[in-house]
Amino acid sequence: MSTAGTTDFGILLNVAFGTFKAQLHARLAQAGFDDLGSSFGYVFRMLQAQPQSLSQVASGLGITSQGALKVINDMVAKGYVERHEEPGDGRVKRLALTPRALAAMAEAQRFHQQFEQDLAAKFGQAPMASMRLILEAMFAGASADGMAQVRPF
Incomplete structure (x- = not known):
């Protein structure tokens, strides 16, 4: 609810976050990370503690495995994520951050x-x-x- 001369609280939060995010992405672009997708920060935070499977990433993002695969393929192509075979089960791939991803996270x-x-x-x-x-x-x-479930940067 808005009163004369004031802005709704939700609008203030949204615009403040948008401003923060725009400035963050500008800084990251200046540092050479101008190819980040909108979900990359969430995935970075999810994989920061330990490698995870595609289904774990999908669950954490609240999307289908197919949707997560699209994000992960983009991250692999851009050098932010790499796939490793699960010891004992070559069918399962663990997703891990690359040094490039860690550098982007440090800059963020x-x-x-x-x-x-x-x-x-x-x-x-x-x-x-x-x-x-x-x-x-x-x-x-x-x-x-x-x-x-996850914390974006």
Whole structure:
């Protein structure tokens, strides 16, 4: 619900996220990662802890195996993911990040930190700490509801 002179909260969140994402992708492009697909960040986070199968990636993304295969094939072609045979079962392929993917993730992490530092410099440490506390509470609620199976960068 909007009142005179104010913008709906959901619109503010959406535009803020869009701004963050656009700046992140611009920074990544400047660093040589100008070929990232919209799902790559989610897959990066999923594979960061350990290699996974295609069906695990599909489940984590909430899409079909065919849809996940399309994303993974694109990531393999661009040098972000590689396939390894499962020991003992050559039919199963484990998907793992390449050094290129790890470099993209490191660049994204630097951007995240700088973005937060810039906000703190602009608005102050206390408001930034409050905003982080609120966002973390929202994230925890989403995680409890099963809404945040993966974390994009």
